[in-house]
Amino acid sequence: MTLTGERLVENMTDAERERAKRVESVLPNLREAAAHADTTAEFPIEHVALLREAGLLGLVVPTEHGGLGGGLRDLAAATYAMGTACPSTALSFFFHNTSASRGLLPLEAIEAGLFTGDEVGPVRAFAEKVLRRMAGGTWMANFASEEVKSSGANIAIATTAAPAEGGWLLNGVKSFGCATGVADTYLVTARVEGTEGADGLALFLVPRDAEGVVSRDPWNGFGMRASNNHGVTLTDVFIPADEALTVPGSFVRMLKMSRGSFVGNQLAISATYLGAAQNVYDFALTRLTRKTFADSGRPIASSPMHQVIIGDMTERLETAYLWIRRQLELETSEPPLLPKAEVYRQWRIAKGDITEACFQVALGAFKACGTSAATMDGVIGRALRDLAMGLVMTFPAERGRLEAAQIITQDRENELFASVPR
Incomplete structure (x- = not known):
């Protein structure tokens, strides 16, 4: 039996396949x-x-x-497989798993000698706490994004953390983060009051029902509508000191350990969209080959127009697979195939090309299947809306290409996070 995740991640190890079987077991419920x-x-x-x-x-x-021991290959296979069933759940699951990077990367940074002396203890304690809670079944919602923008960074942080007796007080608005009101804990990135630059960014574990935490009004999204990504407002939310990572510069140092795609796992968000594209492709192809013309009895897929569209859909789908498999190889190969800067540059281009190709697959399905399949709540209608969201997720393709060009021509590194005043 070929598992759904194996359509993306080829040549799984026995351990990876066992983990993929767990994902396979939940797909019928997600699809329903x-x-x-x-x-x-x-x-x-x-x-x-x-x-x-x-x-x-x-x-x-x-x-x-206490976890299953999976890596980026497992996560990509999982979000891809879930994306074929319920993209909203896949997206929310992806963001839960991004929280693990806030545990894994600090531990790698410790091993690399980026933390020394008294810094090691609190960094290790926070990282291990995140990982143990996730392994124990805590759903984490990773809240970084905000409405404020920075011209030089992908994500600007204006939420502040002010010292208080025994801990910190958080104030701000997180405008986007899946599983709002669903996750047990919100992993919040905030700027320590009185600091400037990314070195002042810190991490906080915020209980969903903590005093001062209020979900924003539900977002009537175009697509990925069931991911509960409307975000939260934080007003004087008290967080104990041992539920925070506030070592100066710790956020920046841990990000240095990522292999390339943003904070080390962004590739798996594109896998969600690829799964959705594969699903709508399969739906359209089945429909077009089984339905026949009334006068000739031949499959609709046999007409020249439909064959042109199907050929274009196939090419777009394969393009997305090639990009994502290459990026997956670059970020998981041992030893590394390319320097981090080149892997990162590749991702800036790959992300946009993957999501644009996936959207074109859905657009082709819409054209080929005609008005009878053009319902808002049908497979094609949902796929068109969900895959349109990929065009703006994290950063548009145009920004990725611009930043890749700047890296090539100006030897300029892109700033991932910035702290800004509100």
């Missing part, structure tokens, strides 16, 4: 709930228990911390 979740624009709360009981909330947590 997808249409209703899109209609209501609400994350299916039963999926939390479903994924927890399958052990998948600890998918990328090392076994020594």
